[in-house]
Amino acid sequence: MPDSLRNFKAEIFQALGHPTRIAILQELKRGELTVNGFVERLGLEQANLSQHLAVLRARQMVVTRRAGNQVFYSVRDPLILEMLDLMRRYVVRQVDEAVARVEETERAEEGER
Amino acid sequence: MPDSLRNFKAEIFQALGHPTRIAILQELKRGELTVNGFVERLGLEQANLSQHLAVLRARQMVVTRRAGNQVFYSVRDPLILEMLDLMRRYVVRQVDEAVARVEETERAEEGER
DNA sequence: CATCAATATAAGAATATTCGCATATAGTTG
DNA sequence: CAACTATATGCGAATATTCTTATATTGATG
Numbered sequence: 001m002p003d004s005l006r007n008f009k010a011e012i013f014q015a016l017g018h019p020t021r022i023a024i025l026q027e028l029k030r031g032e033l034t035v036n037g038f039v040e041r042l043g044l045e046q047a048n049l050s051q052h053l054a055v056l057r058a059r060q061m062v063v064t065r066r067a068g069n070q071v072f073y074s075v076r077d078p079l080i081l082e083m084l085d086l087m088r089r090y091v092v093r094q095v096d097e098a099v100a101r102v103e104e105t106e107r108a109e110e111g112e113r
Numbered sequence: 114m115p116d117s118l119r120n121f122k123a124e125i126f127q128a129l130g131h132p133t134r135i136a137i138l139q140e141l142k143r144g145e146l147t148v149n150g151f152v153e154r155l156g157l158e159q160a161n162l163s164q165h166l167a168v169l170r171a172r173q174m175v176v177t178r179r180a181g182n183q184v185f186y187s188v189r190d191p192l193i194l195e196m197l198d199l200m201r202r203y204v205v206r207q208v209d210e211a212v213a214r215v216e217e218t219e220r221a222e223e224g225e226r
Numbered sequence: 227c228a229t230c231a232a233t234a235t236a237a238g239a240a241t242a243t244t245c246g247c248a249t250a251t252a253g254t255t256g
Numbered sequence: 257c258a259a260c261t262a263t264a265t266g267c268g269a270a271t272a273t274t275c276t277t278a279t280a281t282t283g284a285t286g
Contacts, residue, residue: 001139006132008207009200014130018274019119022126026114035233048275050234055273060207069232069283079203086199087122090192094121094173131244148263161245163264168243182253182262228286235280243272250265256258 015059016083020044020052024073025061029081032065032074128172129196133157133165137186138174142194145178145187 015021023042027033033041038049053073056062061080065072075081128134136155140146146154151162166186169175174193178185188194 001136003132005204006135008204009135009197010130010132012200012203013126013135017123017127017130019116019123020274022119022122023114036231045276046233047235047277051274054234066283069230071233077203077206079199079206083196083199083203084122086192086196087125090125090190090196091118091121093190093192133244149261158246159263160247160265164244167264179253184263229284230286231282231284233280233282236278238277239275241272241274243270245270246268248266251263252261253263254259254261256260 011059012061012080015055015061016080016087018052018055020048021056022084024049024052024056025075025080025084028062028073028075029084032072034070034072036070038073124172125174128168128174129193131165131168133161134169135197137162137165137169138188138193138197141175141186141188142197145185147183147185149183151186 016025020042024038027038027041035046035049035053038044038053039046042049053062056073057064060076062073063076065074129138133155137151140151140154148159148162148166151157151166152159155162166175169186170177173189175186176189178187
């Protein structure tokens with residue numbers, strides 16, 4: 001694979017690699033939202049949210065629509081949301097496996113006595 | 114969603130957010146590989162690769178198997194590889210759209226003359 | 227136009243990531 | 257055990273990310 005493509009992929013993954021930006025995208029699953037909307041839903045500083053939104057904008061992961069005073073954000077390509085869904089499946093599986101390992105250990109310790 | 118889950122997701126995404134680690138995982142699609150294998154395939158420093166592998170190990174995204182002198186790495190959960198596939202689809206779509214936009218612009222400029 | 231509300235940007239401090247180089251560890255073999 | 261091979265780790269410098277605070281920009285409204 002060409003380096004440039006790999007760098008591009010890495011930039012997208014990296015943009016996804018922050019809890020606040022994940023929260024932003026999850027809110028956008030429900031539809032578009034203004035910056036103030038994010039502030040209210042997530043309880044974070046406006047400037048901070050603007051900066052995280054700027055990261056997503058720079059990578060064209062979100063698009064904006066201006067309506068008077070406000071700016072509505074939405075996800076540009078739903079594949080981004082699919083990435084989040086896939087990650088959710090991954091997390092669920094990891095947690096399940098971790099629980100299973102703990103239970104296995106407990107059974108083993110039970111047998112020890 | 115609980116914060117801890119979001120942080121966990123962010124950590125995985127962040128681990129995916131480096132070109133070298135993407136390259137490592139892509140190599141692992143073909144099967145397990147030793148550190149020296151990565152060095153040869155990717156042409157990077159051994160220490161550097163070990164460090165990137167340590168990042169993937171810390172997040173349990175890869176597992177190791179020791180055979181004598183060598184350590185074989187492999188992907189722990191194939192869902193990680195699905196993430197890469199999904200990202201590939203995303204990149205292809207973005208490139209296609211970008212090309213389409215350029216062509217559209219060219220048509221518009223053609224009409225201008 | 228003065229003011230207000232919504233959003234974006236700038237600047238600096240704190241922290242984290244990445245890389246190169248040196249060195250440590252573990253297993254192998256003579 | 258000495259030498260060798262494969263891999264991991266420690267450390268410092270360079271760079272990047274993140275947050276907070278202050279300020280700039282943009283559109284709306286009296």
